[in-house]
Every structure is written in structure tokens, then in C-alpha cells.
Amino acid sequence: MRQITLRELQDIMRECAGEDESAQPLEQAADESFVDLGYDSLALLETQSRVKREYGVEFSEDDLASITTPREFVDLLNTQLLAA
């Protein structure tokens, strides 16, 4: 059963939206808000687009709006992957 890790999410976000050299790994910042990590709504939209292409799952607008941290993103995606 396909699942995504925080590390894999980080790889996707780096490719989509770039990453600063000083950025800490998402594994350590899993509960920090994307805003505090420097990723805005466009970065999340781009990430969502890549996730859909690679994992075949797309969040609803409401779900995407409710996601504020990396852990929430991974948890929601993995829940939907299990249900697929």
C-alpha cells in the first residue's frame, strides 16, 4: 500500500517551490506551520499538483485549506491513499 513519508514530501516541495540552504528537515519541523517554514499557498498548490501526478490523489479545496503543517499533509494523504 503506497504511503508518503515526511522526507518524500520534502523532496517534492523542494522541487516544486525551492528550498533555502538553512531549512531544517521536515521530519524535524513536522508540526510547524507551512507559513512559518516559508511556504505560501502557491507552494502548496504546486505541491498538491505534483502529488496528484505521482500518487493519484487530489485533496478537496476544503481539505487543502485546512492543512497547515507537514504532518497534517502527510496524514491526510496517507489516509486517502489507504482508502483508495
Place this chain on the structure above:
Amino acid sequence: MTAAVVTGIGVAAPNGLGKDRFWAATLRGESGIRTVRRFDVSSYPSRLAGEIDGFEPTEYLAGRLIPQTDRMTQIALVASDWALADAGVEPGTYDTTEMGVATAGASGGLEFGQRELANLWSSGPQHVSVYMSFAWFYAVNSGQISIRHGMRGPTGVMVSDQAGGLDALAQARRNVRKGTRLILSGGVDSSFCPYGWVSRMSSRSLSTCDDPRSAYLPFDARAQGHVPGEGGAILVVEDAQAARSRGARPYGEIAGYGATFDAAARHGGGNGLRRAVEAALADAQAAATDIGVVFADGSGTPEDDRIEAETIAAVFGPGAVPVTVPKTMTGRMNSGGAPADLACALLSMRDAIIPPTINVRTIAPGYEIDLVIGEPRPWQPGAALVLARGKGGFNSAMVLRATAQVPGATA
């Protein structure tokens, strides 16, 4: 009325990255024009350009900015950093709402745009970057510069082809007069990609010569079009009094400005360049004899050259004022051309020397202008006139005055 002065200059040009390298190369007559390398240009009729070598965006910009910026925005952001550093503006000098941005844009981020359009048509909408929503817009340089430097005052873009750079600086002066303390202004263009290249070719003004020393010859008897360039300049424009209060040393004042648009020939439209020049002189309350140098638009297309030469001779008298076209070393940089010329004009005031026009050897018969060719020429800095024209009929003119003559400015 409030004086608007230039206190900082940031330049990125094919013959020099950074103001000092650019100016030194310009005085040496060093060209940055050669066969395009950024994409495969071999099958196109025009193959030369002024390209900027050695600009590595990751050296200057955070990783997160790279996916969302076209090359021209990357260059503009770095030039804006350099301009602010040159002006010595300390963070916190002004509130965020006291600072704004006014840039010109002529082709937008076409390299970014072409790539995403290719993704759309070859792979589908899911493969188009979300940043396409702004990364190729004309206004994106203004937007990204304002975000980078926390400038929340009046911000906008002027789109008038190669005249835009002067129009943007005029807008900066307008906003300073209305109360904004500092405006970052100027223009940077790039777009050396097939899409951008074909767009330029549609002007039918590109030279098809393959020799960098003969391709772009404004006012020359052999003139046969121009060579494009990438890059430009960002200038810090400040309220003269505010600049003086923080101890800044202005390069000079934006003293006068005029702009006209040519009516179509079928409506009996004559050329509006002369009216733009006269309007700029009147606005500066300057007589023609006050102007010590003219930085010409230098189209390189014979008909446009003729109009410009006749205009200069008519306003100033035949051969009466030195004329120069340093963009013969960079190519025509679209929205970046006029700001780079303004930078040259200000530096020529600072150093009392006029940069040369390169490659031109024989001025076309009947052009009664004193073109500075061969060597840079010393002069007594007074006022400078910068001209810029855009395809379709844009004519803009700007008068700059040396610092010592600016009321209230420290010498």
C-alpha cells in the same frame, strides 16, 4: 516643487555585472555582443545579442525564489539589492508605506512562459507550474522587488517598449512629488529563447549581420538594424530633502521629462520625438545650451536614425552638442536600455567624461550630429538629455541635472 534625485545605481549588463564593472567596461569601449548561447539560434536570420555572462542566481537569491522567477526577475532582484546598497539606505530609514517601486517591462518572462506553455501542450495542464500565474507578467519585477524589500507604497509598471525605462523613472518622480520618500525604478529584460527571439524579429528591426563589430551601427551609413541585449538597471529615486536628511550623496536630479506618441502616418502623424525633447527641456526649465551631452536612443534603423539626427540638429544646432550611444556595447536591452543610459549619464556627470559609441565609423550623409566615437570625451558636467523610443511610436526624453545644481542637495 519637491526634487527627485537618484541616490543609488544597480546595473546588470552584457559588458559588466555591477555598476563599477559596467562603467569601466563602457569607458574602455568594451562590447558584450556575440553569438547567442542561451538557446540554439543557428536557424534564425539574426544570431547576435548582448548576453550577460556568469550570472548565477543561486549565488544571490534564496533557493525558494528560483522556481518562481524568470531569469529577468532574478537579474532585476539582484540589481535592486545593488542599487539599495549603493544608495546606502539603512533598513528602517523609511516605513514600508513610504517606499514604492516603478519599473518598466517590455517582454515579460517569456523564457518561463515558453517553458510552461510547452509543458501545457506536450504534457497537459497538470504539468504547468502554479507560478505561471505571475512569473511572466510585465509587472512581476515590480511585484517581486516590492516583496523583497518590503515596499508597500505606490507600485506599478510601465509598458512602452524601449521607451519604458524613462517612463518608469518619470513615474518614480511623480510619486516622490506626491509624498513617497523612495522609489526603486528602472527596468530589466531578458527572454533569450525562441519565443522571445521570434517576438523581436517581428519588429523587422533586427540586424542580420553576423559580425558583432558591424551589426548594430546607429547613425552610421551602414546602419541595418539593431542587436538585442539583456539586462538593465535599477535606480534608487528619493525625495531630495529626505536624501539629504539621511546624509546621502545624490548622483543627480531628474529635472525634466517629456513623452509623446506618434500618430499613425495615415492620420498625417509626424514624428513626436522633437515635441518630447522640447517638453522635457521646458519641464526642466532648461535652455538647449544647458545640455552638455545627449544619450541618443540609437535605433540603428536608417529611417529612425534620420529622424533622431534631424531632431537633435534642429533643437541644439548642427553638431552643437556631443551625442553618444553606449548601448552599441550592450545591444538594445528593451526596458533596461534607458535605465542603463540614465546610469551612464549620471556616471558621466560624476566623472566628467562621456562614454564612446563603438563600431560606428562613418556617419551617414546629412546627419549633422557630433557623435562621440573612438575615445571617451571629457566634458564640463551640466545637464544631460537621455532619449528613448519604443516600437509603435513611443518617444520619451529626460533631462538630468548634476548634483551641485540641485537646490538643497549636498554637493
